[in-house]
Amino acid sequence: MRKLTLLLLALLVLGTADSIYLVSVELHAAPLVCSSSGIIDCAKVLSPTDPYSIIFGVPLAFYALAWFIISAIIFATGKKKLTPWYLTGLIGVIYSIVAMSxxxxxxxxxxxxxxxxxxxxxxxxxMMS
Structure with a gap:
């Protein structure tokens, strides 16, 4: 169980760092450190003019950061009954995959x-089982 807890912590740190980077790109219109040609094109996927990159006027990166912050709080409190919250992230994954498709x-x-x-x-x- 300890290894799973450490793995979860590492994944939360990775996701938070990635989300912070994407939010900073959104806030400062910073250039992405990513290819912009061919099928890999972060700028096109994250473009504020693309209807799939914004929900209710808010860029998806902000939702991701909020999810990771809430997840970190749940993790820090050690409330295992709230572990199903982590499964809600799969909704974001499905949306992301459909949007990129x-x-x-x-x-x-x-x-x-x-x-x-x-x-x-x-x-x-x-961890739930």
Missing amino acids: IIRNICIYCSILDATLIAIAAVAFF
Whole structure:
């Protein structure tokens, strides 16, 4: 169980760092450290003009950061009954994959978040059992 707890902590740190980077890109219109040609095009996926990158006027990166902050709080309190919260991240993964499929481009940073959220859900599942 201790190894799963440490793995969950590492995944939360990774997801938070990735989300902070994406939020800083949104806030400061900073250039992305990512390819902008071919199928991998972070700028196109994260473009504020793309209807799939914003929900209710808020860029998706802000939702991701909020999710990771809430998750870190749950983790810090040690409330195992709230572990199903981690499974809600899969909704974001599904949305992200569908959006990138429609846009026909991939964002590496979004894909890292997706993989992190899937891993968190898997760890949370094993911790519940």
